[in-house]
Amino acid sequence: MTTTSPQHVLETSELSPALVEEYTATRPRSREAFEKARRLLPGGQTRSVTHYEPFPSLIRLGRGQMLVDLDGHEYFDALNNYTSLVHGNAFGPASDAVRALLDQGVAFASVHSEQTDLARRILDRLSSADLVRFTNSGSEASSLAARIARHVTGRREIVMAEGGFHGSVAPLLPGEPNVVLVPYNDLQALEQAVTERTAAVFLEPFQGAGGVIPGKKEYLQHAQKVANSQGALFVLDEIQSLRNNYHGVQENLGLSPDLTLIGKIIGGGFPIGAVAGRAKLLDATSPYTVGGLQHAGTFNGHLAAAAAGSATLDYLDSAAISRLNAGASELASAIEDGAAAAGIKVVVTRDGSIMNIHPHRVPENAKEAAKPYKFHRSLHLALMLEGVYAATRGMLNLSTALTDSDLREVGKLYGNAFQRIAQSPDILEDLK
Ligand SMILES: Cc1ncc(COP(=O)(O)O)c(C=O)c1O
Numbered sequence: 161m162t163t164t165s166p167q168h169v170l171e172t173s174e175l176s177p178a179l180v181e182e183y184t185a186t187r188p189r190s191r192e193a194f195e196k197a198r199r200l201l202p203g204g205q206t207r208s209v210t211h212y213e214p215f216p217s218l219i220r221l222g223r224g225q226m227l228v229d230l231d232g233h234e235y236f237d238a239l240n241n242y243t244s245l246v247h248g249n250a251f252g253p254a255s256d257a258v259r260a261l262l263d264q265g266v267a268f269a270s271v272h273s274e275q276t277d278l279a280r281r282i283l284d285r286l287s288s289a290d291l292v293r294f295t296n297s298g299s300e301a302s303s304l305a306a307r308i309a310r311h312v313t314g315r316r317e318i319v320m321a322e323g324g325f326h327g328s329v330a331p332l333l334p335g336e337p338n339v340v341l342v343p344y345n346d347l348q349a350l351e352q353a354v355t356e357r358t359a360a361v362f363l364e365p366f367q368g369a370g371g372v373i374p375g376k377k378e379y380l381q382h383a384q385k386v387a388n389s390q391g392a393l394f395v396l397d398e399i400q401s402l403r404n405n406y407h408g409v410q411e412n413l414g415l416s417p418d419l420t421l422i423g424k425i426i427g428g429g430f431p432i433g434a435v436a437g438r439a440k441l442l443d444a445t446s447p448y449t450v451g452g453l454q455h456a457g458t459f460n461g462h463l464a465a466a467a468a469g470s471a472t473l474d475y476l477d478s479a480a481i482s483r484l485n486a487g488a489s490e491l492a493s494a495i496e497d498g499a500a501a502a503g504i505k506v507v508v509t510r511d512g513s514i515m516n517i518h519p520h521r522v523p524e525n526a527k528e529a530a531k532p533y534k535f536h537r538s539l540h541l542a543l544m545l546e547g548v549y550a551a552t553r554g555m556l557n558l559s560t561a562l563t564d565s566d567l568r569e570v571g572k573l574y575g576n577a578f579q580r581i582a583q584s585p586d587i588l589e590d591l592k
Pocket residue numbers: 242297298299300302325326327328364368369397398399400423424432433
C-alpha cells in the first residue's frame with residue numbers, strides 16, 4: 161500500500177519486506193477495517209501518532225497489561241495510551257468509580273465534589289501549587305497556562321525548547337507567532353532568549369515526545385531563575401512525568417514552578433488536563449477577579465475523568481512508583497543487552513517508567529532525535545509480530561499491571577525483535 165504520508169512516516173517500501181509480508185498476511189481484518197476508516201477519517205486516523213505502515217492493527221480490547229487486535233493477536237501493552245494508563249487497561253477501581261456515576265449523570269453545569277476530590281489529591285502531591293483548574297486535555301492546559309502568563313505579565317512571547325511538546329494547540333506550536341525556540345539543555349541560549357518581552361518559559365523536565373531526553377537539573381533550576389528574574393513565569397510540563405514521582409519530578413529536580421501542567425494519568429484513562437499553580441496566578445480565572453480571564457469549556461473537569469483520576473491516583477503511591485521505576489530500569493538493560501546480542505547498538509534513555517530506544521547513542525539535538533530511522537519503524541513492526549505494543553518512534557512505558565515475569569517476557573520479545581531486524585541489510589545500513 162502506498163500513501164501520501166506525512167514526513168515522519170516511512171513508505172512501506174522502506175520497511176523490511178519480510179516483516180511487511182508476515183504482518184500483512186496475519187492481519188486481514190485490521191487491513192479491511194483500516195481501508196473502511198480511510199473512507200471516513202483523513203488517512204484513516206484521528207490522531208497523528210497512531211499511524212504506521214503498511215497499515216495499523218486496530219485494537220479492539222484492552223485488559224490490564226494486554227491488548228487484543230481485530231485479528232485476535234495479543235500484545236503486552238508497553239504504550240499505555242502514551243503513558244496515560246499507569247495501571248493498564250480497564251483498571252478496575254477506575255471503571256467502578258465511573259460505573260457508580262453513570263446513573264447519576266456525568267456532566268453538569270455545576271462544580272462537583274468529584275472535581276474537588278481530584279483537586280485535593282493533586283494539591284497534596286504538588287507542593288508548588290495552591291489551586292488547580294481543569295481542562296479536557298493536556299493541550300488545553302498548555303493553552304490555558306499561556307493565556308494566564310500573557311494576562312498576568314501583559315507580555316506575548318513564550319520561550320520553549322526545540323523538540324519540546326506541550327500539545328497540539330496554539331500557541332505552543334513551533335512556528336506560531338511569539339513562540340521563541342531554544343535548544344534544550346542549553347543554558348546560554350535560554351539566557352539570551354528570555355527578555356522583558358517573555359511571558360513564560362515552558363519546559364518539560366525531560367523531553368517526552370522528543371525522545372525521552374533527560375533535562376539537566378542545573379539547566380532546569382537555572383531556567384526557573386532566569387524566567388523569574390526577567391518577570392516571566394516558569395511553567396513546568398509534568399503531563400508525562402507526574403507518574404514518575406509522588407510529588408512530581410519537580411521535587412527530585414528542586415523546582416518550584418509558577419504553573420505546572422498535568423494531564424494523562426489524572427484522568428484514569430479519560431480525557432483531562434489541568435493547570436496547577438500559585439493562587440495569585442490561577443486566580444486570573446476566578447469569577448471573583450475583576451477583569452479576569454474567561455475560561456469556558458462544556459466538559460472541563462468531566463466527572464468520569466475526575467472519578468477515574470482519583471481512583472488512579474489512590475493506587476499510585478510512592479511504593480507503586482518505585483516498583484514501576486525499578487522495573488523500567490531492568491527492562492531498559494534487558495533491551496540494550498538484547499540488541500547487543502543481535503549485533504545492534506542501542507541506548508535506552510529513561511525517566512522513571514518512561515523510556516525511549518535510540519540507535520547508536522543518545523541524540524545530540526532535537527533534529528537527530530526526530531530523524532525517521534528505518535530502524536525504529538522496522539523494530540516497531542517486528543515488535544508487533546512478537547506481541548509487544550510500543551510507540552513507532554521507540555518510546556515505551558510501563559503500567560503497574562505488568563508483573564515482574566511479564567517484564568522478563570517483554571525483554572525477551574524485544575530480543576527476538578532485534579534478531580528479526582538484524583537480518584535486514586537495509587536496517588544495518590541505516591544504523592551505520
Ligand atoms: C509533555 C506533554 N505535554 C502536553 C501533551 C498534550 O496532552 P494531550 O495529548 O492530553 O493534549 C502531551 C501529550 O502527549 C505531552 O506528552
